[in-house]
Amino acid sequence: MEIRNLKNGNIGLLGFGLMRLPCTGDYGEVDTAKSIEMVDFAIARGVNYFDTAWMYHNGNSEYFAGEALSRYPRNRFYLADKMPLIALKEEEEEVERIFNEQLKKCRTEYFDFYLLHNINQAHIQTVESLKVYEKLKQKQKQGLIRYLGFSFHDRPELLQRVVAQYDWDFAQIQLNYVDWELQQAGKLYGILEQKNIPVCIMEPIRGGSLANLPEEACGILKAADPQASLAAWALRYAASLPGVQVILSGMSTLEQVQDNVQTMSPLKPLTDEERGVIEKALVAYRKAGAVPCTSCRYCMDCPQGVEIPKNLGIYNNYKRAIAQSNPMAKMHFEMEWGFFKDVERASNCIECGACKTLCPQHIDIPHWMKTIGELYEHGLKGQ
Numbered sequence: 001m002e003i004r005n006l007k008n009g010n011i012g013l014l015g016f017g018l019m020r021l022p023c024t025g026d027y028g029e030v031d032t033a034k035s036i037e038m039v040d041f042a043i044a045r046g047v048n049y050f051d052t053a054w055m056y057h058n059g060n061s062e063y064f065a066g067e068a069l070s071r072y073p074r075n076r077f078y079l080a081d082k083m084p085l086i087a088l089k090e091e092e093e094e095v096e097r098i099f100n101e102q103l104k105k106c107r108t109e110y111f112d113f114y115l116l117h118n119i120n121q122a123h124i125q126t127v128e129s130l131k132v133y134e135k136l137k138q139k140q141k142q143g144l145i146r147y148l149g150f151s152f153h154d155r156p157e158l159l160q161r162v163v164a165q166y167d168w169d170f171a172q173i174q175l176n177y178v179d180w181e182l183q184q185a186g187k188l189y190g191i192l193e194q195k196n197i198p199v200c201i202m203e204p205i206r207g208g209s210l211a212n213l214p215e216e217a218c219g220i221l222k223a224a225d226p227q228a229s230l231a232a233w234a235l236r237y238a239a240s241l242p243g244v245q246v247i248l249s250g251m252s253t254l255e256q257v258q259d260n261v262q263t264m265s266p267l268k269p270l271t272d273e274e275r276g277v278i279e280k281a282l283v284a285y286r287k288a289g290a291v292p293c294t295s296c297r298y299c300m301d302c303p304q305g306v307e308i309p310k311n312l313g314i315y316n317n318y319k320r321a322i323a324q325s326n327p328m329a330k331m332h333f334e335m336e337w338g339f340f341k342d343v344e345r346a347s348n349c350i351e352c353g354a355c356k357t358l359c360p361q362h363i364d365i366p367h368w369m370k371t372i373g374e375l376y377e378h379g380l381k382g383q
Contacts, residue, residue: 114136
């Protein structure tokens with residue numbers, strides 16, 4: 001297993017995210033036997049970073065982490081957990097209560113890595129009003145947390161503020177070859193790299209969607225390397241960045257663990273030629289969406305300031321997720337919608353048609369801007 005030692009210990013480059021474990025029934029019912037088999041296989045091959053959270057598997061992921069990992073010496077693995085900002089009310093005591101309960105559920109005396117979960121424009125107010133950072137910093141001084149960090153889903157401007165306002169040991173962002181531009185992951189990574197903050201990557205395979213590509217995109221990658229899985233291309237893309245400490249994969253089967261371990265043992269960083277292959281596959285991926293946009297940006301700049309290709313991109317991702325029965329489809333759409341400034345959203349389109357004549361794919365852009373805007377305003381927002 002490839003090892004990264006940036007600041008925070010000798011960590012295997014592949015991390016095991018305990019949020020998509022096999023289940024015996026609904027999402028909350030972890031199949032303990034199959035999941036333990038996966039964990040044991042991973043540990044035997046050098047995986048030593050395990051990531052859980054308060055809400056994963058409806059609260060049962062932390063119980064599973066405790067059951068599976070307590071069978072090993074404590075110095076054999078790194079355990080990461082998170083303070084659920086969304087669950088905090090007005091009482092400052094909630095931080096203490098939840099943290100202590102997490103220790104019990106995970107059967108541990110301390111967390112190696114601990115994160116403020118999902119800092120965004122709404123949750124930063126909770127962080128400040130309840131002094132969440134200060135309380136967790138005190139836990140760190142007490143030896144209950146070794147490394148304090150945060151996960152992030154918002155715009156680069158807020159990230160700049162967060163890293164300037166607080167001192168962090170690491171940070172976790174969503175990064176993959178689709179979101180490098182769509183969710184501005186490239187800019188987020190650049191901010192963290194400039195501040196010399198080690199980066200933990202989540203959603204490198206975008207919830208599994210990059211392991212299930214449209215036919216043309218799949219063919220491009222398979223022609224370049226018939227032996228490599230589609231997931232391997234996505235993992236290598238994220239892992240080739242020098243500031244990355246660990247790549248989290250929410251693995252659901254033993255076969256996925258085996259494939260991911262093989263990809264990282266050792267890592268073969270992408271070549272310039274392979275990056276070109278991914279770019280071609282990405283164009284095909286975009287074109288195969290509900291709206292055949294290749295993100296060529298010939299339609300830009302919009303006189304109204306609407307970010308046309310990005311609006312089409314998040315709509316296509318939403319439709320793919322719905323087609324795959326992904327339960328996170330609505331949440332991801334709303335999260336990506338939140339990355340836009342008001343002026344950039346599809347709902348700001350006045351249907352002037354300036355973009356329509358410029359599109360080489362002959363897309364009726366005003367129609368789709370109206371569709372996307374109405375989807376949020378009258379569809380998702382009302383659910």
